[in-house]
Structures are given as C-alpha cells and as structure tokens.
Amino acid sequence: MTCKEAKELVKGRLGDKRYRHTLNVKKMAVALAERWGADPEKAALAALLHDSAKELSRAELLQIFHDNAIIANNAAQRPAPVWHGLAAAILCQTRWGVSDPEILSAIRCHTTGKKGMSLLDKIIYMADMTSDERDFPGVEELRKLEFEDLDKALCTALEQSLQFVKDGGKPVDPESLAALEDVRSSIAHRT
Ligand SMILES: Nc1ncnc2c1ncn2[C@@H]1O[C@H](COP(=O)(O)OP(=O)(O)O)[C@@H](O)[C@H]1O
Numbered sequence: 672m673t674c675k676e677a678k679e680l681v682k683g684r685l686g687d688k689r690y691r692h693t694l695n696v697k698k699m700a701v702a703l704a705e706r707w708g709a710d711p712e713k714a715a716l717a718a719l720l721h722d723s724a725k726e727l728s729r730a731e732l733l734q735i736f737h738d739n740a741i742i743a744n745n746a747a748q749r750p751a752p753v754w755h756g757l758a759a760a761i762l763c764q765t766r767w768g769v770s771d772p773e774i775l776s777a778i779r780c781h782t783t784g785k786k787g788m789s790l791l792d793k794i795i796y797m798a799d800m801t802s803d804e805r806d807f808p809g810v811e812e813l814r815k816l817e818f819e820d821l822d823k824a825l826c827t828a829l830e831q832s833l834q835f836v837k838d839g840g841k842p843v844d845p846e847s848l849a850a851l852e853d854v855r856s857s858i859a860h861r862t
Pocket residue numbers: 725750752753781782783799832833836841842843844847
C-alpha cells in the first residue's frame with residue numbers, strides 16, 4: 672500500500688478530528704525518522720494506518736479477533752482501549768496488503784509499547800503522544816526530549832501514560848509495564 676492509498680483509506684474510516692490527528696502523527700513520525708535514521712516512508716505509512724481501526728465498534732473489533740484468532744493472539748483479553756492497534760495491524764495484514772513486519776509491529780503496539788521495541792515502534796509511539804494537537808501538561812518537554820534522547824522520551828511518555836490510566840481507575844496493559852521495564856534497563860545499561 673502506498674501512502675496516498677493509506678491516506679484515502681483512513682480518510683474514509685475516520686472522523687475529521689481523528690483524520691487531522693493522523694496527519695499530525697505522520698508529520699511527527701517522519702521528522703523523528705529523519706532525526707534517528709529510520710525509514711521515513713515506513714514511518715509515514717505506519718503513522719497513517721495506526722488509528723485505522725479506532726472508530727470500529729467493540730463488536731467489530733471482537734469479530735476481527737475471532738476471525739483471525741491465530742494472529743490476534745489473545746487480544747480480547749487485553750484492555751479494550753488498546754484493541755484498536757491490534758485490530759488495525761490485523762486489517763493491514765489480512766485485508767490491505769501491508770506485509771512489512773516492522774510497520775505491522777509499530778501499528779500493533781502504538782498505544783502500549785512492548786518489550787524489545789524497534790526504532791520504528793518507538794517513533795510511532797512517540798509521534799502519537801506528541802503530534803501537534805496534543806496539549807497535555809509536559810508535552811512540550813517530551814517534544815524537545817524525543818529529538819535529544821528517544822529512549823528517555825519513551826520512558827517518560829510510558830510513565831505518564833501508565834499514571835494516566837491508573838488515575839482513571841482503568842486496568843493497565845501488561846505489555847506497557849514490560850515496555851517500561853525494558854527501556855529503563857536499556858537506559859541503565861548504556862555505556
Ligand atoms: N498501557 C495502557 N493500558 C491500558 N490502557 C491504555 C494504556 N495506554 C493507553 N491506554 C488507553 O488507551 C486509550 C487510547 O490510547 P491511544 O491509542 O493513545 O489514543 P488516541 O491516539 O486516540 O489518543 C487512552 O485513552 C488510554 O486511556
């Protein structure tokens with residue numbers, strides 16, 4: 672799938688506000704890819720598709736997991752707010768001809784992160800957190816930090832996101848705890 676095709680696809684699947692968010696995530700993802708030496712084309716495509724399942728109903732998401740049980744890998748057991756990334760990666764792979772495992776992984780873990788995140792996974796996670804329209808306290812510091820030290824920015828972003836979920840009394844996805852532990856350990860073992 673080309674970026675032009677991805678743009679058209681998501682324009683038809685998302686409301687205006689989320690489509691604008693998607694374009695902002697793409698812009699930030701390309702800037703981060705250029706800064707850190709990732710492939711800007713892959714970053715653009717993953718960013719354009721990351722929220723492609725965000726406006727599906729709970730029943731539609733569960734149907735996607737049911738129809739693709741092997742690749743869904745117990746997705747339904749994870750907290751519902753993270754389902755859309757898992758479902759988007761499944762749709763990209765099974766319906767829209769996206770076969771690049773790096774792109775699929777970045778889409779799949781864009782809400783939670785995971786243990787052993789690739790450079791592209793980190794870029795899409797951070798681009799989603801720091802796209803132009805985000806205005807939560809601390810976002811300016813994250814925007815600066817992600818161009819100076821991507822792992823430290825990721826660590827801070829994961830900590831803030833986990834705190835936000837906990838403060839809302841919602842269950843935290845274990846993948847994000849594993850992601851945080853992993854990135855903390857990489858920072859601690861730097862030479
Ligand atoms: N680690 C997590 N565990 C459980 N829920 C989470 C986690 N991280 C984020 N969420 C929830 O998932 C929702 C969707 O996050 P996200 O995909 O970043 O949304 P959007 O890009 O539309 O703002 C957030 O509202 C948040 O409450």
